[in-house]
Amino acid sequence: xxxxxxxxxxxxxxxxxxxxxxxxxxxxxxxxxxxxxxxxxxxxxxxxxxxxxxxxxxxxxxxxxxxxxxxxxxxxxxxxxxxxxxxxxxxxxxxxxxxxxxxxxxxxxxxxxxxxxxxxxxxxxxxxxxxxxxxxxxxxxxxxxxxxxxxxxxxxxxxxxxxxxxxxxxxxxxxxxxxxxxxxxx
Amino acid sequence: xxxxxxxxxxxxxxxxxxxxxxxxxxxxxxxxxxxxxxxxxxxxxxxxxxxxxxxxxxxxxxxxxxxxxxxxxxxxxxxxxxxxxxxxxxxxxxxxxxxxxxxxxxxxxxxxxxxxxxxxxxxxxxxxxxxxxxxxxxxxxxxxxxxxxxxxxxxxxxxxxxxxxxxxxxxxxxxxxxxxxxxxxxxxxxxxxxxxxxxxxxxxxxxxxxxxxxxxxxxxxxxxxxxxxxxxx
Ligand SMILES: Cc1cc2nc3c(=O)[nH]c(=O)nc-3n(C[C@H](O)[C@H](O)[C@H](O)COP(=O)(O)OP(=O)(O)OC[C@H]3O[C@@H](n4cnc5c(N)ncnc54)[C@H](O)[C@@H]3O)c2cc1C
Ligand code: FES
Ligand code: FES
Numbered sequence: 001x002x003x004x005x006x007x008x009x010x011x012x013x014x015x016x017x018x019x020x021x022x023x024x025x026x027x028x029x030x031x032x033x034x035x036x037x038x039x040x041x042x043x044x045x046x047x048x049x050x051x052x053x054x055x056x057x058x059x060x061x062x063x064x065x066x067x068x069x070x071x072x073x074x075x076x077x078x079x080x081x082x083x084x085x086x087x088x089x090x091x092x093x094x095x096x097x098x099x100x101x102x103x104x105x106x107x108x109x110x111x112x113x114x115x116x117x118x119x120x121x122x123x124x125x126x127x128x129x130x131x132x133x134x135x136x137x138x139x140x141x142x143x144x145x146x147x148x149x150x151x152x153x154x155x156x157x158x159x160x161x162x163x164x165x166x167x168x169x170x171x172x173x174x175x176x177x178x179x180x181x182x183x184x185x186x
Numbered sequence: 187x188x189x190x191x192x193x194x195x196x197x198x199x200x201x202x203x204x205x206x207x208x209x210x211x212x213x214x215x216x217x218x219x220x221x222x223x224x225x226x227x228x229x230x231x232x233x234x235x236x237x238x239x240x241x242x243x244x245x246x247x248x249x250x251x252x253x254x255x256x257x258x259x260x261x262x263x264x265x266x267x268x269x270x271x272x273x274x275x276x277x278x279x280x281x282x283x284x285x286x287x288x289x290x291x292x293x294x295x296x297x298x299x300x301x302x303x304x305x306x307x308x309x310x311x312x313x314x315x316x317x318x319x320x321x322x323x324x325x326x327x328x329x330x331x332x333x334x335x336x337x338x339x340x341x342x343x344x345x346x347x348x349x350x351x352x353x354x355x356x357x358x359x360x361x362x363x364x365x366x367x368x369x370x371x372x373x374x375x376x377x378x379x380x381x382x383x384x385x386x387x388x389x390x391x392x393x394x395x396x397x398x399x400x401x402x403x404x405x406x407x408x409x410x411x412x413x414x415x416x417x418x419x
Contacts, residue, residue, distance in 0.1 A: 001193065018230065019190035041218045042361075047284050054284045059218050063193045064232055105284065126361050127282010 003066045007031070008075025016062045022048065022055075025062035026072055033073035033100040037129070044128035045101035047108075048072050054108040073100050079107050086145040092137030098130040102138060114180070118143055153179045188221045192229040196236070199318050199337060205231045206335050213337065215253065215293030218285060238292070238339060241265060247344040252292025252337075256280060256304065259291065265343075269311070272351035272369065276307040281361050292338045298329055298388050301363045305329065306383035307353055308341060309391040310369035316340045329388050347374040355384075372396050382410040390414020 003020075004013035007029055016025055023046050026034050036058050037045035046058040049071040073080060080103050093099050102125065109116060109124040116124065121142050130138065153176055160172035167173060196202040205211050210228035212220065238253040243264045250259070256277045259265060265273045280286055280303060294304040295315060305325070313325045318337040325341070350372040355364040367383035378396035383389030385407075392413040399406050 017190075018193035019188060019227075040222060041285055042281060044282050044284055053287050055287050056218075056284045059216075059221055059285075059288060061190075061193065061214070061217065061230070061232070063195075064214075064217075064234055105282075108283070123278065124283055127284055 001063065003062050005062075005065050005067070006069045008071055018061070018063060020062045021058055022050075022060045022062045022065050022070065023057035025065070026057060026070065031072040031074050035097065035100060037097065037101070042127075042129070043098075043101070044105060045098060047101045047104040047128070049104070049108065052111070054105055073104055076104070076107055082149075083110075083142065083145040086141040086148075087138065090137050090141040090144065092133060092141045094132035098128060098132075102128045102130065106142060115146070149179050188224050188227070190227045190230045193232065194229055195232045195234055199236060199339065202231050202233060202236065203318050203337050205229055206337060215290035215296075216255070216288040217293075218289050219293060219297060233292070233337070245345075247342050249340060249342050250291055251340045252290060254291045254340075255287055256289045256291070256294070257283065257286040260286060268343075268345075269349070269351040269371075272353040272371075273307065275353040276303045276355070276367075276369065279303070279355060279357060279361060279364070291341060295325065295328070295341060296333065296338050298333070300386045300388050301367075301384045302389065303353075303355055303364060303367050303383070306355075306367040306369050306381050306389040308343070309383075309389050310353075310371045310379050310381040311343045311349075311351070312371070312379060314342045314344065316342065326391065329390075349373055380406055380410055382407055385411055385414070387411075387414055 001016060001018060002013055003016040003025065004011065007026065012029060014028065023034060023036055026048060034048060034057060035045050037043040039058060041056055041059045046056050047054050048057045050065055050068050083106065084103060087093060105125055105128050109121065113120055118139065121139060156172045156176045160170050194205065196205065206213050211231055212225060212227045214220065214230050214232045233253055238251040240251050241254060241258060241262050242249040248265060260274050260277050277286060291304065294302055295308065298305065308325050314322045315325050315328050316322050316339045318339050320336055322342065353369045356366040357364050364384045367389065369381045371379045376396050377393050378399045379391055379393040380399055381389050381391035390410050390413045392410055402409065
């Protein structure tokens with residue numbers, strides 16, 4: 001059967017067996033960030049977004065995704081770029097295998113809840129298993145990112161006040177917007 | 187490995203029901219459990235296009251479609267207000283957000299898992315399942331039946347005044363299967379419905395005056411268990 005999806009913004013179609021999973025489908029389209037860690041719906045490594053909702057691609061038929069938008073890490077580089085540096089700085093990854101799933105689900109968390117508490121982060125990422133690290137590094141990196149973003153935003157606000165420029169033409173406005181989650185109104 | 191020869195997404199329940207009468211065919215909800223069973227499926231009958239997803243609050247109760255996901259339950263303001271967060275507490279430890287975005291209420295109740303948090307919760311809430319052919323029956327009766335080939339279209343939580351609800355589970359480790367599940371729902375007239383699951387049989391419940399249940403102490407667990415062991419009528 002022919003399955004068409006909108007993959008990372010591009011309409012694509014290919015022949016798929018009825019039992020082909022969405023995981024195999026996006027891999028066949030070259031999205032190699034998507035990996036399979038468990039084959040039993042329990043590790044979160046194969047996370048992709050279907051219509052912006054994070055799901056396990058190893059457990060969904062490609063046929064069910066037909067006609068929907070599917071996004072993988074390949075198409076979300078900018079959003080991931082905001083915080084992956086913090087994971088690296090903290091040395092959170094050891095083998096790094098769990099990273100793509102963890103990053104995808106962190107993006108989903110921040111879209112849904114731009115200012116999560118530590119408990120929120122833990123609850124949202126609980127389904128992303130990491131066999132090396134014990135999760136401290138990842139959690140610390142995300143919390144540091146959130147703190148830094150907040151501090152940066154307030155510094156920019158102060159610089160705007162010092163300049164006394166009208167808001168619409170204030171150069172700080174664009175900079176502040178870049179520190180906020182996508183979709184925020186400013 | 188799971189194999190599927192044909193994939194269909196019926197546009198009507200009648201069509202889905204007819205396809206599901208054949209033993210080699212299989213209805214697909216969230217597919218999470220199905221794929222772990224490595225079945226050989228002739229025709230996979232995907233229920234995605236039947237409008238079975240959603241939570242509707244009406245006079246008589248909450249009407250929850252079979253394709254509603256566990257995450258929909260978790261994030262429903264109305265359901266969690268009504269149950270003081272017991273619904274969220276029941277599902278929030280199930281694997282992860284991604285799995286809960288896929289696992290369905292229908293697949294969970296149909297499967298009658300012994301470990302099911304979902305069944306434990308809905309039993310205490312006196313829920314009734316809606317079946318395409320057979321209509322509405324109490325979940326407590328449905329749970330004692332063998333798996334049949336009817337289509338579960340939804341579940342109803344009847345509203346009879348305000349309730350106080352609580353849900354607890356015991357897990358060896360976060361996100362693991364529960365080793366004990368419990369739900370209690372207290373009604374205005376003083377009756378308490380107490381359900382226990384992962385015992386390890388399917389969850390079972392009994393109702394009695396709340397004070398009497400409190401006086402029973404741990405014996406209440408035994409009583410719930412015996413209620414579950416009764417043979418189906
Ligand atoms: C790794 C893992 C861990 C889990 N841990 C927990 C846990 O801790 N607690 C818990 O409560 N649950 C747990 N579950 C179970 C999960 O919550 C779901 O109950 C389960 O996946 C079934 O739901 P599904 O939508 O995936 O059903 P499917 O796999 O799609 O279907 C299961 C069965 O139900 C049938 N079916 C599906 N929908 C209908 C319908 N509408 N009408 C008639 N028949 C139907 C199918 O044909 C199939 O036979 C876990 C599941 C997995 C995979
Ligand atoms: S590979 Fe999909 S959940 Fe582990
Ligand atoms: S760093 Fe190795 S699995 Fe997470």
